[in-house]
Amino acid sequence: MMNKTSMIALVLLLISGVYPFFVDSAWLAIGTTFLVFSCVAFSQDIILGRAGVFHMGHAMFFGLGAYTTAIMNVQFGLPILASWAPAVLIPMFVAFVLAGPIIHLRGDYLLVATIGFNIIFIQVLENDVFGLTGGPNGIFGIDVVRLFGFEFASQTYMYYMAFILLGITLFIMRTLDRSKFGRAMFYINKDEIAAQSMGVSVRYYKLYAFIIGAGIAGAAGSMFSVQYSAVSPEAFDVTQSIMFFTIVLVGGSASLPGVLIGTFIMFVLPEVFREFETARYLVFGLAMILTMILRPRGIWPVRFGNIPNFLKKDVK
């Protein structure tokens, strides 16, 4: 028997599967970017929504992945495929090095420290350290994915690659949810002190979430740089980080449909209302306030985390 949730999921899967055949190129690009941003939003959700680490610098890891691919391809002439592993591993390593000393800080301190990392990252890009990053203009002319002499060049290919990436991300999230790591993260998020006194290593699991999130964001960044065949610093600045942060909280933290809805509202809707250039962000800010007042836990909040059914029955 299929329940309502999996029905909705199946319908969404079908719609997004045939989406490229019914839209023009502009909307196809928006669709691809939506999928990429969803991956980033899910990775932000691992850190913020599941592990409960106040993290407002996620665009940095997204940008690290994008710039890894761009620099390896344009500056060193390596194929895109060769940059995939570094585009995941470098953000993970950077996350480990940067977050290690500060992960024990309390919420708001961490928030400002991660904003700081993002600002430092942007200044490094803009000041063109080692002559690799192209300064404020960024890097142009990134290649497409080539495999056995075949070019995945069209926007439709890009869309399906992003689709597969989102699939992998969702698989990782699902695996996390059902593992020891996932349960530990939920526990930490609910009550850090209780978790610690039960022998859960808070520091270890928070860092773990941070590193996994950075890796997924890096992969999405690599995809993003190939889609637009260019990268520039302003695509990865703090404003972007705030967007990912807001996506998770507006949608509903630790909730898969919530994060998708959040991404849709924060990224696709502004594209739809592009004509109302000036008043757009005013309405946007009002909507953020209203959403939080009316639904403080997000539009589609998660229920009970992941308590198995046999436990819930006993409670009744």
Next chain:
Amino acid sequence: MDIFIQQMVNGLTIGSLYALVALGYTMVYGVMRLINFAHGDLVAMSAFVGLTVYTQIFGENITSLVAVITVFVFTAAIVALVGVLLERLAYRPLRTAPRLSAVVSALGAGLVIQNSVMLIWGPNMKIFPSNIFPSTIWSFGGVVITFTQVMILGLSSILMVGLYFFINRTKIGTAIRAVAIDQDAAKLMGINVNRIIMIIFVIGSALGAVAGLFIGVYYRGVTFDMGWMYGLNAFVAAIMGGIGNIPGAMLGGLMLGLFNAMITGYISSQWAETFTFVLLIVILVFRPTGILGEKVAEKV
């Protein structure tokens, strides 16, 4: 040596502006545990409000003490009103909600204020008239101090000392400290918590308004989106000193201003923000609650 003293004067000037803004952050955080992300945009707004008040009431070419005082009082009153409205509409409904919801609401409120300023005053840079303060300059050897700098240092010191005594010596100040430690207990002791929070927002916004006006007078060019950077710097200053801690915000502001000025003077302004945040992170690694320690009760 002249450069060093000159940068110190400039740094203290900017630092006292950071300190004024940081006080707004730290007081709100102390009482509500909320990073008021809209505070920086309030500061930017006050520069525009002040400019309009000045040109509308007094015209372009008047330099008089009465005019300056009127502009400051008027702007502080308007911005304080906006601050109270902000708390009423965007934060009070979320007081019992998860903490991050209020952060999103604050980010949204910041967007609303920033874009309202853009819609009202336009997206271009506005220039403050140069004759709000007399252009007197004192020079000691190679060190130059302007009248504006003296005014900034003088007035912000007076405000900060006044605030310190207000918080520590008056009945309302005691009530503010009580609410910061335990809201429920304060309520049981007959303190009107809503009123205290309103007072916090009035004081914080008015101090921010003074800082915003000084930013306009000192740098002369103001843009609708400048609030984010000033706000972030001031918040960093508040955290460096120890959030929720009023002398901490003052110390953090002055320290960050001095540090910024030295970096700009001796290394490069291109890396100013990087150095700011490296300093912040180093401080947090060794003193996780800021230099003077936070004055926020952690609930278990």
